[in-house]
Amino acid sequence: ETGVTQTPRHLVMGMTNKKSLKCEQHLGHNAMYWYKQSAKKPLELMFVYNFKEQTENNSVPSRFSPECPNSSHLFLHLHTLQPEDSALYLCASSPDQDRAEAFFGQGTRLTVV
């Protein structure tokens, strides 16, 4: 248990669906991140939020839309995804964006059909 909770753990969605991934932490951290891990590829940073402000968008397609309503919650809204977007989506948090001691959630295994 890392203190970072992601829901759902597994998600299957069609290409025309809209769904959201949720991440929650009560560690008092001010920075939160979304990472994508595809099969046989390294983790890829997608978005960084620091004190609720987005500070990094790593050239992520607009079909992925992050939302950070407060420092404890982070969402990733998904719409019109492609099968190649199937991957493990990981949320992480750290005390602030300049600290690399990040704590990761268990991830959401997403399958786009």
Next chain:
Amino acid sequence: DAKTTQPPSMDCAEGRAANLPCNHSTISGNEYVYWYRQIHSQGPQYIIHGLKNNETNEMASLIITEDRKSSTLILPHATLRDTAVYYCIVRRLGEAAGNKLTFGGGTRVLVKP
């Protein structure tokens, strides 16, 4: 951030020390060495980090060579639960550009009974 080189895989015996090497020959003076691991189907887990002195915590020890061009993560008494992919990451801190933890391929460690 400097790149790192790790062996793709290694085996070690349960109960014995596991020594995981990492090369970071282009590391600069203000870059830290971080280690994470990822157990199958889980998010990465922070293990330890250091700048130039050796470090030890409840999980592992980190030995950094005097020239800082390489380091070794030591798991003192490996257990079957230590089977995971271990990532060595070099990162400059204090940047405002966001927590760009860049994960490479890592070392796949298999602890055998």
